[in-house]
Amino acid sequence: xxxxxxxxxxxxxxxxxxxxxWCDPISGHATLYWYRQILGQGPExxxxxxxxxxxxxSQLPKDRFSAERLKGVDSTLKIQPAELGDSAMxxxxxxxxxxxxxxxxxxxxxxxxx
Amino acid sequence: GDxxxxxxxxVTLSEEAFLTINCTYxxxxxxxxxxYVQYPGEGLQLLLKATKADDKGSNKGFEATYRKExxxxxxxxxxxxVSDSAVYFCALSGLRGGSNYKLTFGKGTLLxxxx
Numbered sequence: 698x699x700x701x702x703x704x705x706x707x708x709x710x711x712x713x714x715x716x717x718x719w720c721d722p723i724s725g726h727a728t729l730y731w732y733r734q735i736l737g738q739g740p741e742x743x744x745x746x747x748x749x750x751x752x753x754x755s756q757l758p759k760d761r762f763s764a765e766r767l768k769g770v771d772s773t774l775k776i777q778p779a780e781l782g783d784s785a786m787x788x789x790x791x792x793x794x795x796x797x798x799x800x801x802x803x804x805x806x807x808x809x810x811x
Numbered sequence: 812g813d814x815x816x817x818x819x820x821x822v823t824l825s826e827e828a829f830l831t832i833n834c835t836y837x838x839x840x841x842x843x844x845x846x847y848v849q850y851p852g853e854g855l856q857l858l859l860k861a862t863k864a865d866d867k868g869s870n871k872g873f874e875a876t877y878r879k880e881x882x883x884x885x886x887x888x889x890x891x892x893v894s895d896s897a898v899y900f901c902a903l904s905g906l907r908g909g910s911n912y913k914l915t916f917g918k919g920t921l922l923x924x925x926x
């Protein structure tokens with residue numbers, strides 16, 4: 698069964714360092730999402746891609762976060778510099794298209810900022 | 812904007828007990844409704860869904876019915892097992908600008924089932 702892949706699964710970093718997360722969506726899925734899930738909360742959308750284009754990044758803290766999906770397949774989310782409040786689970790999801798409302802989630806990257 | 816309110820946890824049950832987790836929503840138009848489950852240390856898995864009023868989603872013994880009149884999508888299971896221990900998220904998918912769908916999640920309900 699096809700799955701969304703994410704790496705690393707766990708990341709510990711110090712405040713002010715740079716971190717990067719990688720996501721490989723299900724093959725053929727044009728739409729890719731990055732979510733942040735703070736402990737005890739539901740996921741919140743950070744950025745949505747349709748192929749290689751950003752569709753929605755209204756909740757992305759652009760002073761420190763960046764995301765790219767250069768070839769419209771896999772994607773990287775970067776934080777520079779990391780802050781204590783960035784400690785969270787970062788989830789990637791994909792769907793066939795933005796007009797298709799079922800999303801499939803990866804296992805997530807647990808980030809701890811010390 | 813869209814919002815989802817679900818029953819606060821934690822919920823602790825004995826094995827074979829009946830489970831209900833309440834979920835209500837606010838949305839414009841006709842959203843699709845979902846229940847996702849998250850096991851410790853893992854990502855979210857889709858448990859069940861319903862795309863229109865009166866639809867019943869079901870999977871692995873769990874059920875939820877899309878009730879438009881009460882804007883609710885309560886999750887139920889007749890007999891829970893220890894392996895059902897997880898966090899359950901109610902979510903809705905509504906149109907946002909053009910034809911893009913956006914998932915809005917509730918805060919999650921932690922379920923612990925004891926043997």
